[in-house]
Amino acid sequence: MALIVQKYGGTSVGSVERIQNVARRIAKFKSQGHDLVVVVSAMSGETNRLVALANDVSGGNPNPREMDVVLSTGEQVTIGLLAMALDAIGVPAKSYTGWQVAVKTDSAHTKARIETIDDAAMRADLKDGKVVIVAGFQGIDGVGDITTLGRGGSDTSAVALAAALKADECQIYTDVDGVYTTDPRIVPEARRLDKITFEEMLELASLGSKVLQIRSVEFAGKYRVRLRVLSSLEEDGGGGTLITFEEDEQMERVQVSGIACDKNQARINVRGVPDKPGIAFQILGAVADANIEVDMIIQNVGAEGTTDFSFTVPRGDYNNALKILNEVKEKIGAAEVSGDDTVAKVSIVGAGMRSHVGTASTMFRALAEEGINIQMISTSEIKVSVLIAEKYTELATRVLHAAFGLEKA
Amino acid sequence: MALIVQKYGGTSVGSVERIQNVARRIAKFKSQGHDLVVVVSAMSGETNRLVALANDVSGGNPNPREMDVVLSTGEQVTIGLLAMALDAIGVPAKSYTGWQVAVKTDSAHTKARIETIDDAAMRADLKDGKVVIVAGFQGIDGVGDITTLGRGGSDTSAVALAAALKADECQIYTDVDGVYTTDPRIVPEARRLDKITFEEMLELASLGSKVLQIRSVEFAGKYRVRLRVLSSLEEDGGGGTLITFEEDEQMERVQVSGIACDKNQARINVRGVPDKPGIAFQILGAVADANIEVDMIIQNVGAEGTTDFSFTVPRGDYNNALKILNEVKEKIGAAEVSGDDTVAKVSIVGAGMRSHVGTASTMFRALAEEGINIQMISTSEIKVSVLIAEKYTELATRVLHAAFGLEKA
Numbered sequence: 001m002a003l004i005v006q007k008y009g010g011t012s013v014g015s016v017e018r019i020q021n022v023a024r025r026i027a028k029f030k031s032q033g034h035d036l037v038v039v040v041s042a043m044s045g046e047t048n049r050l051v052a053l054a055n056d057v058s059g060g061n062p063n064p065r066e067m068d069v070v071l072s073t074g075e076q077v078t079i080g081l082l083a084m085a086l087d088a089i090g091v092p093a094k095s096y097t098g099w100q101v102a103v104k105t106d107s108a109h110t111k112a113r114i115e116t117i118d119d120a121a122m123r124a125d126l127k128d129g130k131v132v133i134v135a136g137f138q139g140i141d142g143v144g145d146i147t148t149l150g151r152g153g154s155d156t157s158a159v160a161l162a163a164a165l166k167a168d169e170c171q172i173y174t175d176v177d178g179v180y181t182t183d184p185r186i187v188p189e190a191r192r193l194d195k196i197t198f199e200e201m202l203e204l205a206s207l208g209s210k211v212l213q214i215r216s217v218e219f220a221g222k223y224r225v226r227l228r229v230l231s232s233l234e235e236d237g238g239g240g241t242l243i244t245f246e247e248d249e250q251m252e253r254v255q256v257s258g259i260a261c262d263k264n265q266a267r268i269n270v271r272g273v274p275d276k277p278g279i280a281f282q283i284l285g286a287v288a289d290a291n292i293e294v295d296m297i298i299q300n301v302g303a304e305g306t307t308d309f310s311f312t313v314p315r316g317d318y319n320n321a322l323k324i325l326n327e328v329k330e331k332i333g334a335a336e337v338s339g340d341d342t343v344a345k346v347s348i349v350g351a352g353m354r355s356h357v358g359t360a361s362t363m364f365r366a367l368a369e370e371g372i373n374i375q376m377i378s379t380s381e382i383k384v385s386v387l388i389a390e391k392y393t394e395l396a397t398r399v400l401h402a403a404f405g406l407e408k409a
Numbered sequence: 410m411a412l413i414v415q416k417y418g419g420t421s422v423g424s425v426e427r428i429q430n431v432a433r434r435i436a437k438f439k440s441q442g443h444d445l446v447v448v449v450s451a452m453s454g455e456t457n458r459l460v461a462l463a464n465d466v467s468g469g470n471p472n473p474r475e476m477d478v479v480l481s482t483g484e485q486v487t488i489g490l491l492a493m494a495l496d497a498i499g500v501p502a503k504s505y506t507g508w509q510v511a512v513k514t515d516s517a518h519t520k521a522r523i524e525t526i527d528d529a530a531m532r533a534d535l536k537d538g539k540v541v542i543v544a545g546f547q548g549i550d551g552v553g554d555i556t557t558l559g560r561g562g563s564d565t566s567a568v569a570l571a572a573a574l575k576a577d578e579c580q581i582y583t584d585v586d587g588v589y590t591t592d593p594r595i596v597p598e599a600r601r602l603d604k605i606t607f608e609e610m611l612e613l614a615s616l617g618s619k620v621l622q623i624r625s626v627e628f629a630g631k632y633r634v635r636l637r638v639l640s641s642l643e644e645d646g647g648g649g650t651l652i653t654f655e656e657d658e659q660m661e662r663v664q665v666s667g668i669a670c671d672k673n674q675a676r677i678n679v680r681g682v683p684d685k686p687g688i689a690f691q692i693l694g695a696v697a698d699a700n701i702e703v704d705m706i707i708q709n710v711g712a713e714g715t716t717d718f719s720f721t722v723p724r725g726d727y728n729n730a731l732k733i734l735n736e737v738k739e740k741i742g743a744a745e746v747s748g749d750d751t752v753a754k755v756s757i758v759g760a761g762m763r764s765h766v767g768t769a770s771t772m773f774r775a776l777a778e779e780g781i782n783i784q785m786i787s788t789s790e791i792k793v794s795v796l797i798a799e800k801y802t803e804l805a806t807r808v809l810h811a812a813f814g815l816e817k818a
Binding site for chain 1: 425428429459462463465466467468470471472474475476477478479481482485486488489490491492493494496497503504506508509553555
């Protein structure tokens with residue numbers, strides 16, 4: 001008998017039939033003697049419908065406080081419907097909006113951060129044998145206004161509730177059955193991982209693997225919440241992937257756990273900049289002032305006391321970033337500003353890298369054997385990322401998947 | 410400069426364009442220097458959509474607490490959208506859900522009654538020059554659960570807010586431009602009344618005139634709220650009808666203010682019942698136990714120490730009522746139980762009746778001249794109702810409209 005927090009996303013509760021399916025799944029867990037707190041999203045399509053109404057009525061510039069009043073109704077409908085569906089099959093349940101819990105947040109409307117969660121009422125209901133249903137994605141700020149946590153915020157709600165309740169496990173049900181060694185659409189041999197460390201998950205989440213929202217993973221890490229990703233489409237959840245904190249023995253033997261690729265990349269090169277202190281700030285400061293996020297950064301010694309500087313930005317910001325740098329080119333005395341928006345980032349991630357030498361060289365050799373040129377390299381303790389031409393993305397992913405033997409359990 | 414509470418129904422806020430229209434109307438009132446509290450319903454169709462979802466997911470028997478969680482989202486979407494629309498045209502506005510106000514109610518889910526309203530936050534916003542937007546139809550009970558007031562409850566919300574704020578006027582905007590002497594679809598000469606007394610309005614509302622929800626009229630009477638019905642479709646509200654408390658001189662001269670007709674009637678006759686004390690209770694008690702509402706009741710002396718008993722019920726309850734009485738027929742020793750569900754009730758209403766004799770006889774003569782047989786009569790201080798064959802409903806209404814000269818201002 002355990003206290004489990006489960007989260008069901010918009011697709012899992014996207015119709016009356018699917019809500020009834022979720023209710024039956026909950027009933028099964030309940031009959032096994034578990035205490036359950038269930039977090040749900042808005043029915044799929046509902047948030048987009050509400051956003052469209054808000055944009056239409058406000059000429060595309062909705063007041064953020066009122067946006068949250070409107071958006072939070074999506075999850076409120078789902079909690080009521082799921083509680084009814086449970087009630088109808090004889091499982092006592094009670095729904096809570098964000099303010100009813102209360103999930104206290106700051107006042108940053110449409111992207112609020114959770115500050116505290118009051119668990120008293122939920123605990124009393126659990127003690128009474130009730131299933132507690134909580135609206136994800138929403139909270140209440142210090143002055144009693146409704147707030148929302150931003151897209152994907154329901155994952156964060158679930159992890160935060162699990163932390164507040166000191167739950168034994170937080171289960172995130174999605175339309176995939178876990179975390180894979182890489183995208184199965186690119187590599188058919190991709191294998192579901194039974195376990196992955198929290199750090200690896202964080203690297204994979206931030207590298208474009210869209211299984212879990214990155215904020216929820218950070219939150220789980222901070223509060224040491226045992227997190228599991230499962231399929232809402234398969235009867236037993238498909239086994240799922242557990243995100244652990246300890247690297248167990250088996251894990252230490254694995255160099256690389258997964259491969260992520262990200263096509264939302266564009267490269268900017270600034271060549272022939274006089275090599276003096278503060279030059280990185282002068283270049284990147286101008287980009288940061290325009291709210292453009294910079295990912296990989298490389299500085300290299302160039303010819304005759306100059307330096308070459310390269311970095312990547314999200315593809316949608318490419319033209320703007322080029323424009324800004326052409327404007328500051330004179331000021332920083334750069335010889336040339338150029339770029340390429342047909343690049344992609346491919347990364348290998350693995351906690352086992354720490355204790356293995358040669359992981360990076362295995363990667364580079366595998367790519368070289370296919371004639372794939374590496375444009376930029378960046379590394380962290382458990383990750384190596386390379387920037388390559390976009391057209392090689394799938395090939396590189398397949399080659400690396402094979403090179404590290406990821407198809408084998 | 411006045412404090413005005415305005416209420417806009419579902420049709421008035423049924424689309425993005427209509428919400429923007431309402432915003433412009435509010436902006437105009439605001440520019441005239443008025444303080445405004447605006448109560449809105451769910452967008453038309455939304456409540457029905459939510460009810461259907463709830464019925465589907467629960468097999469037709471939704472848990473009432475959860476029903477209110479789901480239903481209350483309809484109005485919550487509208488308050489957010491209207492506040493955004495005002496914000497977008499430069500009118501500062503702030504939305505309030507029922508619990509944010511707070512509108513405190515009892516715990517009778519789906520048909521809760523308002524107990525208290527906290528006006529502090531609204532007053533502070535009005536002082537700041539903001540338009541206050543409040544979700545109608547909803548409140549919060551003593552344990553923090555969301556409640557709703559039942560269909561048409563937004564009218565009641567508006568009147569209750571006007572009472573709490575001691576507003577100068579409560580304006581109900583609907584798709585008609587006021588209260589008419591009778592249904593203009595039946596009598597083309599029907600005339601809009603500039604004024605009507607609260608008592609007359611109450612009689613008309615309960616007699617099937619669907620302009621205002623009866624509970625809101627009762628509430629207005631109890632707290633002496635100055636109430637006006639206006640059109641949301643016409644630029645100036647179409648003049649509207651003011652519901653007053655004093656019968657002014659001009660009113661005393663008018664015998665009859667309006668004529669209401671109600672086809673949702675069925676008649677039950679119980680003939681040849683032994684005439685002894687408690688017989689009415691024995692007959693009506695059985696009907697009341699089945700939650701059937703009884704409207705007109707008549708008891709007459711019958712043949713040889715027996716009595717004849719007649720009453721009307723809503724047409725939908727006719728078959729059930731007949732069945733019940735056939736079951737208790739033996740027990741009460743009645744000779745015969747019969748009925749007719751092709752009847753209608755036509756009523757004349759007027760505060761001026763009090764000081765006029767002969768109002769009823771004018772009515773009966775007008776009907777007799779057209780050969781319309783009266784099956785039952787019931788009267789109150791300011792009303793005379795007759796039950797007639799349904800087929801004569803329109804004819805009777807036209808004849809009475811002319812007999813009392815209602816087409817003349």
